[in-house]
Amino acid sequence: MSKQKSSSSSSKTNGTKDKETLKPSKSSASIQRRTTAPPIVQNVILVWLDEKMDEKGNSFWRNAIAEFRHEINTIHTFTESDPCVLFLSKHMDEKICLIISGTLGQKIIPTIYNMSQVYSILIFCDNKKEFKRWAKNWTKIFGVFTHSADLAKALEEIVDICEQDSIGINLLSMNDVDAAKRDEDQMPFSFVYPSILKEILLTISFDDQRLDEFIDYCRGAFNKNDQALHTMKEFKRTYKEKTPIEWFAQNSLLYSMINRALRLLDLQLLMKLDFFLIDLHRQIEQLSAEQYRNHDNEQSVTFYRGQGLSKADFDRLAKLKGGFMSLNNFLFANTDSKEPLNIARDAAENPDLIGVLFHISANPSKAVGPFASISKVISLQSSDDNILLSMFTIFRIGKMKQIDGNNRLWQIDLTLATNDDSEIRIPAAYANENTNPNSKGWGRLGIVLIKMSELEKARQVYKTMLEQTSDGQQRAGIYHQLGWIEDRQGHHEQSISFYKKALEVSLKSLPADHPDLAMSYNNIGLVYYTKGDYSKALSAHQKALAIRQKTLPANHPDLAMSNNNIGMVHVNMENYAKAASFCERAVQIGMQALPPNHIHLQHYREHFDLVKKKL
Template identity: 25%
Template structure:
């Protein structure tokens, strides 16, 4: 597992002699931490006290800004500065000497619009990325490594999330988790209510690009690779993937008779240990275990790579090369028209994009890492294992039972059994998948050495399969024979 450093604590500090309560409420909605000061000395002392990982956006009046900006400008935690004043022309004269100043504003809404857009761009570029690495590419004679197995499992999980049927309760399951995590946050509770009332599939990208509970909790689940949490977000993951699939078709068409290669960039920082790991993995496949935000602007990505470098990180710039003539199973698209913030150059990749690590090159103080978009078919071992496991889980199609069988094969027996029991409650008693669900739950019990429970659910699977055989023209004899065989094994 490869993990990229994340400086995710973003703080707004507002220094002004006159504090507008309405603006203060709006700023509280933008980030989780807002500090308001009317005394310049206290404000400067507070900024100086910050540690690495705490990143500051400073809003300051023109009169105060003229004096304190030179004092704090070199502090690494200070990301950007916004001058909120009465006389724009006067303050623009001195502000132009400081690159970190992102604008001089006299209108509240103009300031908020710029601030929210910058927060969006910033959080997308510093968001921690986890990835699975598939080494020994193309060597089918070496033993299958744990890394390849992890790589395969995540690719299969994505397939299951996208193709398994969903019950109406899936939305409620997701929002219940979100409500619990933000129980004391009024702004996020309002967002959760709005999401439940207003979500339509065509607005999935818009919701993902808003800096709300949804983006934060979904990416936390993907970053930590908590399978149960990821599955709880399946409702939204499917909608977002499907919208990206639709946008991808039009995006690819827009390149007709133009360039056959697209290059996207992502600038960020990683630890020295991660850098050494990447160098060792040259030529390997890398699977991004989340939705990947990139830009077609080299300069935007470079700016983020070189911003606020700490003593324990190295700046890197990913160059992602995409052959537009080769079909891909992972959709990507320019989302500027659909985003909550109009970052014109943003290209978003769906879950589990696979790349080959082709080249690592140092140029000055910036390390350039070149990736080429690919597929799991680039590694024969992983493809063979994926095909075999897919057949074990579902020989013909994805059903409600598929995810539970997936968990059981991963030896996550408690989670598997819990999932199956939820299905038995939620599905109608005559649902055709119930025979398979009982059979697969019996398998989970058997593999966890709970043989009495296994026998109980195998017998229920047999009862249902015998009924299906009598009442249906479809041939269920093989399924029935399988269940009888499992019962026979338990009696041995």
């Protein structure tokens, strides 16, 4: 059986290479459950364990949770230790702030203390003096508190610290570079992917509707957080009254959402924030052009950034001198090292982190990623000149040295990559070579992800695209892609459902004999064939053939495909005489339409030979 490829004129943007199938797969369809919980939109989530917790029956707990939600939107509460520990162990990619009673803390902190996802611990109790003495032995314990208001202030400080340390890091060794020069497919996906994201993101244009869609998303994400809802309502109302840099620096909620989206490359969140990411990048780009217009091409500028790195990220980084590092997030930096060094020193106190002072050298005239001084745009607490670097900036890794002889505190020299670094052109080239470089929008990313076999990420792209468009033909194309992805993952019922939705939408706007309808019928038939439901497969393929016979030249390769597909259905139904007729016709058309060594023609001949042996 042959999977249908979409033509360049088709509204369906199928960028996949399809295979031929002889025997049906017997795997059953698997159904994935979709969570209805509000999405996590910050880097920190709050877990509160207290045996006295009573949200429904006691207003103290309800009021405290509402107060804490002003700082951390996602809150999970527990009254028993075991479910809490299980929850912590399952959320390894999160940064968790844990509030715990003193008594339970003494019991479970030894168990959970070395979990890297447990970022900070706060003790909430009646006897501060007793537990404060014990807490000194555990450096992750941020403090001991007896009043919820003090806890709320501490949470605000923890969120600020965590955001500083929460960046997405992607590394590329020189061995990886050498391998990619020989074969671009050897370039690590983790390094290629962010660059492709940026390449595609910057081709998208938006209207005011995208801001409305983002606010609608926030209503669901912050449905229990009145303060956040008010903040985002004001963001919408006054968006054009401030610059993107002002919003990024002053709106802590927006800042947290952007940091999480970029750190985890959370596609759903990225696609909701895309309009702002581009606005912010463009402003940095504009400021950089203005500030460095007359800059000496050979002169570099220097600035510093302090933060904590996980031990795993630091160990990988330490091995890659001369290689490259891509940082996903928009990054603040300073022209003076004093404040960044203090941040690095504080990070080194966390047993899960290594304190790092990035010493950054950049040539504004040659740097691939833009950066700019923002001190004249916005006033920040620091008295130094503040620098803002755009997202997905790539650096070459230089020397590393300990600071003050402390093996948990390091300076790492970085140089912003330039156009002279040919190695970093590979990701952009990959995006251009594997999609139409003139195409725009998130659909282009979906095609790249499918070609890179990142089907779950591609599914996220198309699902979110579906939410963002009401155009019938665009929705039909998206349904088509989702059907293809579900089929590849063995979810046959979901695949058929999406293909039928594509067909249903197309029938409303296209004539009954349009080639796109033939494609939908063809793919529905292929999935039924894989399921072993041959009567439905035959019906779908017959409809595809009827349209193609009516609209295509007699020697078109799609006619060969449809005849072959019908022939193979008849084989499995043991209708060998009918199968021979259709398979022979597939070979005859294929010989006129395809090169002699084409893989499809070879398959058609093999299938015809198989049928002849059955007669």
